[in-house]
Amino acid sequence: MAPVTTLEAHGCFGGVQGFHAHDSRAVGLPMRFGVYLPPQAQAGPVPVLYCLAGLTCSEQTFAIKAGAQQHAARHGLALVTPDTSPRDTGVAGADADWDFGTGAGFYLDATREPYARHWRMESWLLDELPQVLAAAFPLRTDVAGVLGHSMGGYGALTLALRHPGVFRSVSALAPICAPAEVPWGRKAFAGYLGEDASAWAGHDAVQLLAGGARAPGPLLVDQGLDDPFLASQLQPERLEQACAAAGQPLTLRRHAGYDHGYFFIASVIGDHLAHHAAALAG
Numbered sequence: 064m065a066p067v068t069t070l071e072a073h074g075c076f077g078g079v080q081g082f083h084a085h086d087s088r089a090v091g092l093p094m095r096f097g098v099y100l101p102p103q104a105q106a107g108p109v110p111v112l113y114c115l116a117g118l119t120c121s122e123q124t125f126a127i128k129a130g131a132q133q134h135a136a137r138h139g140l141a142l143v144t145p146d147t148s149p150r151d152t153g154v155a156g157a158d159a160d161w162d163f164g165t166g167a168g169f170y171l172d173a174t175r176e177p178y179a180r181h182w183r184m185e186s187w188l189l190d191e192l193p194q195v196l197a198a199a200f201p202l203r204t205d206v207a208g209v210l211g212h213s214m215g216g217y218g219a220l221t222l223a224l225r226h227p228g229v230f231r232s233v234s235a236l237a238p239i240c241a242p243a244e245v246p247w248g249r250k251a252f253a254g255y256l257g258e259d260a261s262a263w264a265g266h267d268a269v270q271l272l273a274g275g276a277r278a279p280g281p282l283l284v285d286q287g288l289d290d291p292f293l294a295s296q297l298q299p300e301r302l303e304q305a306c307a308a309a310g311q312p313l314t315l316r317r318h319a320g321y322d323h324g325y326f327f328i329a330s331v332i333g334d335h336l337a338h339h340a341a342a343l344a345g
């Protein structure tokens with residue numbers, strides 16, 4: 064396994080916020096990720112909470128803006144913040160759009176050229192990164208939860224529904240709930256998976272729930288009512304309906320006065336860390 068290179072390390076709430084890179088076999092390029100180690104990691108391995116960011120974000124965005132470390136330090140959880148796509152791929156046009164290509168990996172393995180070679184985010188996150196993390200850091204990678212924002216919220220929901228047994232807890236902030244039905248998801252799925260929409264169902268939380276998939280426990284989802292993407296891209300009512308029909312426990316909280324950005328995330332992230340700690344810590 065290729066070694067991990069530490070790019071930055073900062074003391075933070077008694078622990079350490081690091082940013083790292085490794086040569087990813089799955090992606091075929093160097094990939095970056097953040098790891099926040101809480102103070103409890105000095106005494107032994109701690110559970111892991113994967114935090115998946117949204118469109119245009121990097122491995123630094125959530126770590127810098129969400130304010131999650133103070134809660135992770137209290138609960139004894141490590142935070143892993145993966146980058147949102149491969150970078151410097153050499154693929155023509157990959158940097159042209161903010162909602163597709165670079166910074167918009169959609170947490171899946173592309174099957175369509177020219178993306179199939181490097182856009183392998185699902186394999187990186189599920190198969191490779193846990194081994195890399197376990198070898199390099201004091202982490203209990205077998206005790207893991209996942210949360211995400213926007214595209215990352217879609218990622219958290221679909222990865223947990225697609226891979227039962229991998230995550231013990233799931234939550235999302237302003238997730239893209241029904242990607243196969245909205246412009247961001249349709250553009251990504253057509254580009255990465257091809258025009259045949261039958262290949263998209265396995266990456267759509269609403270369709271996964273309708274097909275029998277279940278989350279490992281109750282879902283916590285927060286949504287700002289002043290979010291400009293609420294009606295066009297996010298559509299939490301579809302997740303609400305799908306969970307009700309499936310008998311999937313869901314707490315969906317709608318917040319007046321909050322938009323799509325990190326001021327909203329920072330306002331509710333403590334509740335998400337508590338949600339995950341209840342399943343992961345202790």
Ligand SMILES: N[C@@H](CCC(=O)N[C@@H](CS)C(=O)NCC(=O)O)C(=O)O
Nearest residue numbers: 117118119120124161213214324325
């Ligand atoms: N670039 C887009 C918005 C992109 C956007 O809102 N990205 C969200 C995730 S979907 C984000 O977290 N951006 C980074 C930030 O707010 O720091 C626009 O200007 O309309």
